[in-house]
């Protein structure tokens with residue numbers, strides 16, 4: 001499924017960029033050799049980053065509790 005229709009960036013591309021260290025929607029697009037055009041995807045990508053960071057933080061809490 002495409003997250004950024006302007007650039008053809010898919011959800012798995014976003015996941016890979018986040019895993020590789022992207023910390024902003026612009027980072028995600030840049031890591032996919034893309035630039036914002038209409039900007040409609042930026043909030044969605046930011047949401048995916050927040051979710052990934054929340055999951056990582058949650059995982060850290062679970063590891064620390066062990």
Ligand code: FES
Nearest residue numbers: 004006037039041
């Ligand atoms: S949908 Fe990503 S820049 Fe337009």
